[in-house]
Amino acid sequence: MARTRHKPFANFLRQQETDETFRVVFEAERMKLRIARLLKTARTQRGWSQAELARRVGTTQSVIARLESVSDEREPSLHLLGRLAIALGFQLSLSFEKSKKSVTASQRIIHTSTR
Numbered sequence: 001m002a003r004t005r006h007k008p009f010a011n012f013l014r015q016q017e018t019d020e021t022f023r024v025v026f027e028a029e030r031m032k033l034r035i036a037r038l039l040k041t042a043r044t045q046r047g048w049s050q051a052e053l054a055r056r057v058g059t060t061q062s063v064i065a066r067l068e069s070v071s072d073e074r075e076p077s078l079h080l081l082g083r084l085a086i087a088l089g090f091q092l093s094l095s096f097e098k099s100k101k102s103v104t105a106s107q108r109i110i111h112t113s114t115r
Contacts, residue, residue, distance in 0.1 A: 032070050035081070040068045042088045056087040 016022040043053050043064075050064040057064075059080070066072035067084075076084075078094075085092040 028075065029070075032075060035076065036068050036070045039064075039084060039088075042090070043068075046088070053084075053087060057083045059083075 016026070043050070048056075049061075050068070051061040054061045054064045057080075063080075067076060078092075082092045
């Protein structure tokens with residue numbers, strides 16, 4: 001039986017970046033992973049259990065567990081993220097930034113020269 005060579009994962013990702021649907025889904029999952037890491041780090045630095053954070057936010061421990069494990073298919077609402085931020089002593093910040101792939105060389109030069 002002939003073995004097929006598998007391309008490295010990085011090459012696969014580069015090929016998929018041209019697929020708009022893939023990019024949207026990939027970025028959404030990356031955002032959920034970042035939220036999960038930030039949430040767990042902030043909670044554990046305070047010495048709180050998932051149940052304690054849930055009590056302070058007004059939700060259940062299972063919601064916090066799903067957010068931290070990224071196992072929930074749903075994305076957290078801005079309302080929930082805001083409540084989590086307040087409970088953890090943070091301010092929720094939201095921004096829209098151009099994708100590095102969509103910025104042209106001339107836009108980079110203009111942006112750099114205005115600093």
